[in-house]
Each structure stands twice: as structure tokens, then as C-alpha cells.
Amino acid sequence: MFYREAGQFKTSYAADMAVFPIRQDRIGLAVILMIAFVGIPLFGNQFFLSSVMIPFLVFSLAAIGLNILTGYTGLISLGTAAFMGVGAYACYKLTTFFPDVNLIVWILASGFVSALVGVLFGLPSLRIKGFYLAVATLAAQFFLQWSFVRVPWLYNYNTSGAIEVPEHDLFGIPITGPNALPETRYLVLLTIVTxxxxxxxxxxxxxxxxxxxxxxxxxxxxELMGIKLLDTKLLAFAVSSFYAGVAGACMVFLWYGSAEPEVFTINQSFLILFMVIIGGLGSLLGSFLGAALIYMLPIALRVLPASLGVPIAAATVEHLQFIIVGALIIFFLIVEPHGLARLWQTGKQKLRMWPFPY
Amino acid sequence: MDILYKIFVDPFVQMGAAPDLLVQTMWEGLVAGVLYALIALGFVLIFKASGVFNFAQGIMVVFAGLTLVGLHEMGVPAFLAVILTLGVMFLIAVAVERVVLRPLVNQPDIILFMATFGITYLLIGIGELIFGGNPKRMIAKELYLPSGSVEFQTLGGFVQLQKIDIAASVIAAIMIAVLAFFFQKTRIGRALRAVADSHKAALSVGISLNQIWVIVWFTAGIVALVTGIMWGARSDVSFALQIIALKALPVLILGGFTSVPGAIVGGLIIGIGEKLGEFYWGPLVGGGIESWLAYFIALGFLLFRPQGLFGEKIIERI
Known part of the structure; x- marks a missing residue:
């Protein structure tokens, strides 16, 4: 009844090809952006901003990166976390060399460093396909993770082996470090993600x-149609790693504030792959939905028993969490193998008809 | 020049100077390789028959080991525990076929791959919930597995072999022989190979896919149990094993996803290459290269043979 495009005529080719051809979609997007930019910083409390929204945005960004590679180009990668790590360490090194430059510049620049590394590890994709490639990207994961530990230059020869983020300003307002408010960090991150x-x-x-x-x-x-495979695949690797790198830099600078190599383990890579697949391969919306589900589900599972007053030991909750997440993954795959984004599509189709049967 | 010398000459000089050390390192690599090969074998069995890249094989190894030890701790005699564990693995196989494979039939490979991730999480959760997350000691003595070591005097030095390693290699060899016999000579084995060749053709001559999948997952479960016992006897039974199981992946790409001999040869190459690399070249870059060296060895091979050493030739049609 409300979601119907009757009466919206397209008078130009551009309007026909628009990303959001339906007016309700455009209004909906505007409302979501309004809520994200104005509503959440105004009304969200500190916990919600820094432990739910900021990680959600970071993971969404990483998931978009992986979705470009896996969902759109069909190259499976199990090394996303390593590329996030490259971004984080590159940003850290760049800010130690040039501390006075605007941080946003370095966050984006570290994305390019990550893209370069991504291209390097993407080279085998020309000869290797499918799961063979997936395993080959594990080489990137393990090698990069190893270098985060074994190359002291990367963490400025700290004795702890971790990287600490100093305070950085944007137009006089601190956006990283202990003095940065969650609201500012959230808004900076949201702008980057948008x-x-x-x-x-x-x-x-x-x-x-x-x-x-x-x-x-x-x-x-x-290839027969004239697409250069080398360029296309490597570009996909580059863009994907760029997004992962920016996500990694944001993760360390705007979320954690410091990081150890253990942050960028293979489990993190798998987590992001879950997000992409549960959300929907080949869908930007799916990246957000998947990130929301996979990241917020454990939080909800942890909070739920406590809020209901059910006394369960913390260890049991953790085990149950594994079981529930595992079962949900299988459940979602069986119900809708094309992910949450497809569910949304079907829902939209139903909404157009509603309340009439056809 | 110095660095070139250190990379290309010095390690070989060291090898020549202390051949006993070389033999010792290679033996350790060989044993590690046998265990990698066993995990890879489980992958290959399932991939051949159902086209599923079974990520859960590593956790199946841990789960089988944990169940065995856990049952024994509850007071079940060792050999009865083995049989009960086999029963549990069979139940897992049936459950996987019913709950996961059957509803997801004909889905893209990556979806099935993700589903095995779900299985992995489920098994981790259930395993920790029932048996606890602490490392456990494998009941090697109760299963009459040897312990201690023997020493050989060769090449101007001593080479020390753990008896459990020798036993592991022998048992692995026996199991592979039995599997080869099972595949080549039995009715079910022929059905399995038929399914591996073509699902549709196998269906059309009256082979039940569902039944075959249960059998294959159960076989992989048996392999997992043997691997779990062997690996558990060398170190502990703990969830850390699951990470080591990722080492089976380069073995797979080296040997080819569909080849049983490939899994074995690949396992040995990776095991030995990794140990030699770590021992002779590792110190040059600060050590710890074991974590990624295997992948680079596999990548090197893969650039020349994209389908792995023994994999089926990839034919692409439009």
C-alpha cells in the first residue's frame, strides 16, 4: 500500500538506470542516513556507540571489501584480516613518520598500501581458481600475520609488540586517543564508511x-568478450584490499586505540567471510546486514540471559554462543542461501503487493 | 653476497657437516607430514564424493579425540570407548547428511563450504560444553600404543626416533592400504568412485547419494578418530589442534583436492619441507616461518600445476 511505485514515471534513460529508481527507497535511505548521522549520536549512550555502532561500521567496511572480491568477482579470499592488519600497521607507520598530517589522509593512504600488498598476493589468482585460490590466500594471511610479530620495525621496536595510537586532531577536535569522544569517533567513521x-x-x-x-x-x-582478466582480477584484489586496509586502520585508530597482532588472526578473516555470505554475496546492503547479524548476535546472546535473569555461568554462555552461531549459520544457509539481502528483496516484493494477494 | 651465501650455500654446508641432524629433522618432518596427510585424507574423501570442501575435518579430529578421552574418563574401558566414539562419529555423519547436506543439495560450492563452518562452530560448542576446554591427555597406554624412543647410530651421530611416531607411520600406512582396498575392490567403494565421477550418472544406475554421503562422512570420521589418537598421543588433545589442522590445506592444494595419493605425497613434501625450512633457513629471518612456509611451497607448485600434483586436469568449456 505504501511501497508502490505506481505513478512514478521515468522520463530519461538516467532515471531508468538509477541505483534507487523508486522514490520510497530514496526516502528510506535518507531517513536511515539521518538517523545514523543525527539520531544515533544524539540519543545513543556511550556503550551503544563505542561497542556496537563503531565495530559494526568497521566490520561493514571490511565486509564490503571482501564482497567486492568474493561476491562480485568470484574470488574467494580467506586473508581479509591480514589486509586489515596491513592497513592498520601502514597507518601507524605513516602517522609516526608524519604526525602532523591530517589523520584521514593517512587512513586513506594506508588503504593504498594495503591495496599494493593485495595485488601482490592476488597475482596467483590468474592461474589458480576456486578453493585452490582460497587456500592460496591463506598464504597471505599467515605470512602477514607472521610479519606483524617478527618485523619489529612495524611496531616501532616496542617491547610490548603492540601498537598504541597517539592523539590526533581533526579541526582541533581529538578523534583518536583517550580524549576522543565516542560521538566524534563514530561520526568520523560513519563519514568514511558512507x-x-x-x-x-x-x-x-x-x-x-x-x-x-x-x-x-x-x-x-x-576473456573472450574482451575483458582483460589480469587487470580485472588484480583491480578487484586492489579495491578489496583497499577497503580492508581502511577498515583495519579505522579499527585500530577509531575503535581499539591499540592493537596486537592477535587481532588480525584467521578467525577474524572467517568472521568477515561469514558476514559476506550470511549477508548476501554480491550485495552492498548484504555486507551491512551480515555485519550487523554476525557482530551483534554474540552481544545479544551475552546480554540476553542476564537481562532475563537466567543464571548461567559465563563459560557456558560462551559455549552456547558457539552452538547457536553454528546452528544459525546452517539455518540461514538452508532457509536462504543467497543471504539476508535476498530475504530483503523478497520482502520488498511482498510489500509491493500488500495487502492484496496479487 | 653474504646474504646469498647464507641462503644458498650455508644451509647445505650445515646439512653435509651433520648428516645425523639432517636425518633427524627429516624424520620429524616425515611424521608431521604423515599426520597432515591423514587430515588431508579426510578432506579428500569428502570432497571426492560430495564436492564439499569440508572445513570441519580439523574439528572432527579434535572432537573424535575428545570424545574418546572423555568417555574413558567417565569410566568406559579404552577399547569400548573407541567403539562408542565410532558410534558418535557415525551419528555425526548421519546428522550432517540429514540436516546439512540434504537441504543444501545443488547449492553453489561456497554455500556448502560455509555450512561446514557452521558444523565446525557447532562441534566446538558441543565439545567444549560436554568435555570442557582444557587440554586432555590421550589414553595412549590403555590403547597399547608404545611410548619411549629408540636410537640409531648412523652417519657419525645418533638419530632418535619416538616409538609413537613409528607406530603412527605404520598405522597410517595400514589405514591407507585398507582404504585403497575398500575403494578399489568392494561394492561400496565402487559406488563411491562412481559418485565421485558423476553424481547424475551414479544416480541413474541406482546408487543412493544420501547413503553414500553418510558412508563417506563416516569414513572421514574414522580417519579423524585415528588422526586424533595419533596426534593426541604426541601432544595433548585440545582445541589448539584445530589450528594445526589448517596445515592440511596446503597439503591439499599441493596434492590436488581429489587425489588420495596426492594427499599422502603432498603431506610428506609439506611436512619435510617445512621442518627443513624452519631448521636451516628459519633463523635467517627470525624463526617461526613454519606458520606460512607450507603455503608458499604449495603456491610454488601450484603456479606450475594449477590442479595440484595429482589432481584431475581442469578442463574448461564455455
């Missing part, structure tokens, strides 16, 4: 995105 999502959306809807999807659907056919 801009990068918009950028990713444009990439995907353009020539490059179509080339990626052609490669995903069948790379030999794509």
Missing part, C-alpha cells in the same frame, strides 16, 4: 563492476 560505500556502489554499477561480474560468472567467456 563515502566509501557510495564509491563502491558507483564502481559496481559502472563498467568496472560489470567486468567483475562477468569474470565471476565465467572468466573464460569474459
Amino acid at each position: 563515502v566509501l560505500t557510495w564509491f563502491a556502489s558507483n564502481l559496481i554499477h559502472g563498467r568496472i563492476g560489470r567486468a567483475w561480474m562477468a569474470v565471476r560468472d565465467m572468466d573464460i567467456a569474459a
